[in-house]
Amino acid sequence: MTGPRAAPRPYVLLSCATSIDGYIDDATDERLLLSNDADLDRVDAVRAGCDAILVGAGTVRRDDPRLLVRCDRRRADRVARGLPASPTRVTVTGCGDLDPDARFFTVGVTDRIVYCARGAVEKTRHRLGERATVVDVGDPVDLALVLADLAERGIRRLLVEGGARIHGQFLTAGLADELHLVVAPFFVGDRRAPRFVGEGRFPWHPGRRARVLEARQIGDVVLTRYALSERGEAT
Numbered sequence: 001m002t003g004p005r006a007a008p009r010p011y012v013l014l015s016c017a018t019s020i021d022g023y024i025d026d027a028t029d030e031r032l033l034l035s036n037d038a039d040l041d042r043v044d045a046v047r048a049g050c051d052a053i054l055v056g057a058g059t060v061r062r063d064d065p066r067l068l069v070r071c072d073r074r075r076a077d078r079v080a081r082g083l084p085a086s087p088t089r090v091t092v093t094g095c096g097d098l099d100p101d102a103r104f105f106t107v108g109v110t111d112r113i114v115y116c117a118r119g120a121v122e123k124t125r126h127r128l129g130e131r132a133t134v135v136d137v138g139d140p141v142d143l144a145l146v147l148a149d150l151a152e153r154g155i156r157r158l159l160v161e162g163g164a165r166i167h168g169q170f171l172t173a174g175l176a177d178e179l180h181l182v183v184a185p186f187f188v189g190d191r192r193a194p195r196f197v198g199e200g201r202f203p204w205h206p207g208r209r210a211r212v213l214e215a216r217q218i219g220d221v222v223l224t225r226y227a228l229s230e231r232g233e234a235t
Helices: 037-048 059-064 072-080 117-129 143-152 165-172
Strands: 011-018 053-057 088-093 112-116 133-136 157-160 177-181 212-217 221-227
Touching: 011 037, 011 165, 037 072, 037 212, 037 221, 053 059, 053 165, 059 088, 088 143, 112 117, 112 143, 117 133, 157 165
Parallel strands: 011 157, 011 177, 053 088, 053 157, 088 112, 112 133
Antiparallel strands: 177 221, 212 221
């Protein structure tokens, strides 16, 4: 007799906007706007179709994102389907250095999950209290354990919005199914600025190309959707 079948991992969709030369921000303290209103509305629709949104702890600290569905109609549609108005918010941290007053933890009514390296779990639970569920996922953090736990919680579709380190970890681990890459029509040209991903051994290379699902102009930016797995190719 076999044991119970493990829940499959969620469908993982990575979303990123870059400059022509591959930067996701500049080196100033101000956030660089890479997208436009029409594309931000597209991203909002993608958010509304997901069960959870994940960003790295560095993004929580740097950008203080809300990670909410913005459109009233989309929020109402989710509620009508018995879902919370916005997806579950998820972050991943190795050190637990998170501000409990960040908007990630205080804005909107939705579940919040912090996946944490084992050595920082108790500190993080004490720091955040009831503002988030803190889950031990090994030391160092194991993204496969993150996805397995999300699947057990009923998360079927996960949107990963960055930053660069998190995107790189999902990609090099081969845990991404689809990538939405938006390119803005300008250059940053500053090596101090963060790029989409850094060095790594990626499953896609000249001998194994990712498949383009769609290429579309949205105002002055261009969206390309890539399939990164068999599940992605089936969309």
